[in-house]
Amino acid sequence: MAVATTPIRVLIGKVGLDGHDRGVKLVARALRDAGVEIIYTGLHQTPEQIVATAIQEDVQAIGLSIHSGAHNSLLPRVLELLKERGAEDVTLFGGGIIPDDDVPRLKAAGVQMLFQPATPMQDIVTFVKGLQVER
Amino acid sequence: MSEAAADRASKRENVVTMAKQVMAGDVRTVARVITWLENQVPVGSAVLKLLRSPVQRAMVIGITGYPGSGKSTLIDQLITAYRRLGNTVGVLAVDISSPLTGGAVLGDRIRMQHHADDPGVYIRSMGTRGQQGGLARATRDALQVLEAAAYDVILIETIGVGQNEIDIVAVAHTVVALTTPGLGDDIQAMKAGLVEVADILVVNQGDRDGADSALRHLREWHTPVLRTVAVKGEGVPELIAAIAERQRVHDLVQVSR
CATH class of the missing domain: 3.40.50.300 (P-loop containing nucleotide triphosphate hydrolases)
Structure with missing residues (x-):
């Protein structure tokens, strides 16, 4: 059986005051089944905790689930902290209830991808598997 | 110095710098070196050899x-x-x-x-x-x-x-x-x-x-x-x-x- 010896490492978690973790757990599970090493932080993380964790864990990407409506402040804050700490090479993507109108602005700010409701799981898996693996 | 030798020298210098940064407690370097060791990248073990514990x-x-x-x-x-x-x-x-x-x-x-x-x-x-x-x-x-x-x-x-x-x-x-x-x-x-x-x-x-x-x-x-x-x-x-x-x-x- 061919098992990749150098899996991609991805932080998956939830930021802010938002307890809806059904979707993010499904995403974590699907990525695990696709051979990804998920560092799962659980609920209620601050952007500071997310970025410190990403650096300690040396992940290639951060995927954040947000259903609270606070994506316009939380996602840019994560990008800002990554930059401050010299970790801009970490890809940020997000998912959850994110209105169409907000997507272009967030992408322009540097969020690599946003997965809105009804996104097929395979799209997320394909995106993550396509990330730069070289470390 | 030939190009290959220069390349080797710069890699060597990089390994020494990384080892020093680990010993200075730089978190990003610590994290990256552990990744290399997990992924069995040769440069990881090169850094490891240079590390000394207090x-x-x-x-x-x-x-x-x-x-x-x-x-x-x-x-x-x-x-x-x-x-x-x-x-x-x-x-x-x-x-x-x-x-x-x-x-x-x-x-x-x-x-x-x-x-x-x-x-x-x-x-x-x-x-x-x-x-x-x-x-x-x-x-x-x-x-x-x-x-x-x-x-x-x-x-x-x-x-x-x-x-x-x-x-x-x-x-x-x-x-x-x-x-x-x-x-x-x-x-x-x-x-x-x-x-x-x-x-x-x-x-x-x-x-x-x-x-x-x-x-x-x-x-x-x-x-x-x-x-x-x-x-x-x-x-x-x-x-x-x-x-x-x-x-x-x-x-x-x-x-x-």
Whole structure:
């Protein structure tokens, strides 16, 4: 059986005051089944905790689930902290209830991808598997 | 200098710089070197060879035990206690990789996340990546990196173990094994394996029914056996004291060698 010896490492978690973790757990599970090493932080993380964790864990990407409506402040804050700490090479993507109108602005700010409701799981898996693996 | 020689020289310089940054405690470098060691990238072992640990060596504590017995929660409490004593703390938290896909959900640090942005704490989750024995393929190497980065206390969490995953014994100075009430009778306490090799046995979730009899059975055969309720921090000061005593004996043996 061919098992990749150098899996991609991805932080998956939830930021802010938002307890809806059904979707993010499904995403974590699907990525695990696709051979990804998920560092799962659980609920209620601050952007500071997310970025410190990403650096300690040396992940290639951060995927954040947000259903609270606070994506316009939380996602840019994560990008800002990554930059401050010299970790801009970490890809940020997000998912959850994110209105169409907000997507272009967030992408322009540097969020690599946003997965809105009804996104097929395979799209997320394909995106993550396509990330730069070289470390 | 030829181009190839110049390339070799610059790589060599890079390796030296990385080793220095690890020994200066730079978190990004520590993290990246551990990644290289996990991925078996040659430059990782080149850096590893240059690392030297401080004369005052880290205390290395292994936390092992059955799945769901409370290892991560207990480590969260130990981090708090050691930080209060003024120590910096490194954690290597090992979880199982899928033997089918190589993927993993590494979730130990969920219980420790309020330490995430404390600069005196470094937490690294590791997938076993096919390694048997309870640790990850690169746990020993990662331990060397954290020792060189001069963390005072290093906590290693094994995967949830059965009875035979005892590699931690060869790696940690003190092995703490967790069990919980209701996992078996007096004969279980006599069996070989995990409970036999642990330096300190802990009955965690010690406020549950059956804790008294679990303690009684284990104490017939082992010492010390402590009771903790990790979610509330009960029993943690006693555990810290027991670990310190075990470490003192370990250090004496080292010095007399």
